[in-house]
Amino acid sequence: MSELLADHTTLRLGGPAERLLIHTDPAAWPDLTHAVLHEAIAPFVLGGGSNTIADDTGYPGPVIRMATRGITARQLDGGVVEVTSQAGEPLSALVAFAITEGLSGIEYLAGIPGTVGAAPIQNTGAYGQQISDTLARLTVYDWSRRQLAVFYPEACGFGYRTSLFKAYPGRWTILEVVLRLTRSAYAAPVTYQHLAHHLGVPLHARVPLVEAARGVMIDRCQRGLSLSESGPDARQVGSVFLNPPITATQADEVCKAGGMVYRDDYRVLRTSAGWLLQLAGHDAGSQLAPGVSCSTRRALTLTAHDGATSAAFNAVLQTLARDVFTMTGIRLHPEPARPVAVLIAERDMP
Ligand SMILES: Cc1cc2nc3c(=O)[nH]c(=O)nc-3n(C[C@H](O)[C@H](O)[C@H](O)COP(=O)(O)OP(=O)(O)OC[C@H]3O[C@@H](n4cnc5c(N)ncnc54)[C@H](O)[C@@H]3O)c2cc1C
Secondary structure, rough: OOOEEHHOOOOOOOOOOEEEEEEOOOOHHHHHHHHOOOEEEEEEEOOOOOOOOOOOOEEEEEEEOOOOOOEEEEEOOOOOOEEEEEEEEEHHHHHHHHHHEEEEEEHOOOOOOOEOOOOOOOOOOOOOOEHHHHHEEEEEEEOOEEEEEEEEEHHOOOEOEEEEEHHHHHHHHEEEEEEEEEEEEEOOOOOOHHHHHHHOOOOOOOEEEEHHHHHHHHHHHHHHOOOOOOOOOEEEEEOOOOOEEOOOHHHHHHHHOOOOOEEEOOEEHHHOHHHHHOOOOOOOOEEEOEEEOOOOOOOOOOOOEOOOHHHHHHHHHHHHHHHHHHHHHHOEEEEEEEOOEHHHHHOOOO
16 A cells, blocks of 8 residues: 555645655665666655645655654864754754754744755745754755765755755755754844744844744744644645745835835845735635635645645645735745656756
8 A cells, every 4th residue: 555645744635655765774875765766757755744735646756755863963163063963853853952952053943844854955944044054064865966965055056945956856865964053052133023022032132042942932833833733723834935026116015005025135025925915815714725724823824624635725826826916916936845756867957
């Protein structure tokens, strides 16, 4: 019996994987690659499945679930510590490790589901921190060259929720992530007003690491940004659209309409995708299709319920993007990944 991807994704949608391989032992990677290299369809690599919308038809090739564990630390000069994590470690475990060890640099990533290996794919981030800020290097397997390679941040093409790896899905599998964290009992300055409010401190204050992470968890919980085991919002992939880039003229219009405009860490003007959805008439709790609704807390998170299908979920994404474009001329782009089957021969790309 083939495994359902629904059992490996937080949306709990997705048909069967042709073959599911759980990768737990880093030393066994060469055997695993040999086991799939003769297949016609390139493998789809899955972490925690918290940013993946798997098709109802499943995946017609092998699926590799990254489940390798292990975190080590090495002291460098000047209060810098190099932390090495296997790709299958939950990101939350790495954040907890850093906080326990008194290391600053990823404390605001507390509460983000998924694995360490997936974080560089979309340059996962929150509250002003993103994984690229502290990344020292990555060890990857290059499926085109069929060999291991090391990537340094300059070569990763990082941007706002994107990277080279996201641009060429399936070409590289991240096996190991090395971060450079700073020995400090205090978190980076708080740059989000609502977080400062929960922490009871002014903007730009520095609070102890553990308090910063606790404040983040409370804020995420209250704003519907945390993943629960049960309840109406349990089946979700977080934000379904990226905050879109806008022109200066669109920025003026957004401001006039009461929306928020900001520059991301790469100086690109953006506005809030959630605000655009609300402007187009889609609010928290809106029922959008059988089995698909906006979460009870926010329009930008869609939740699946009994009877949901990936087809319906994806159709809703298209409808929402179309509604926003019709009303504002601004294009929304989905944030989660959709496993697309690529022939092994076709993957020999860039
Ligand atoms: C409640 C909730 C809150 C969230 N909040 C945030 C947030 O604040 N900020 C944010 O950026 N994201 C957020 N997300 C999205 C998601 O959790 C992150 O993007 C996370 O990093 C995805 O990890 P994953 O292991 O679940 O990825 P998956 O869903 O398993 O995979 C996502 C993509 O990465 C690829 N991939 C996975 N592992 C590897 C690997 N080792 N090598 C190569 N490719 C790989 C997959 O093929 C797929 O294309 C949230 C999601 C939820 C459900």
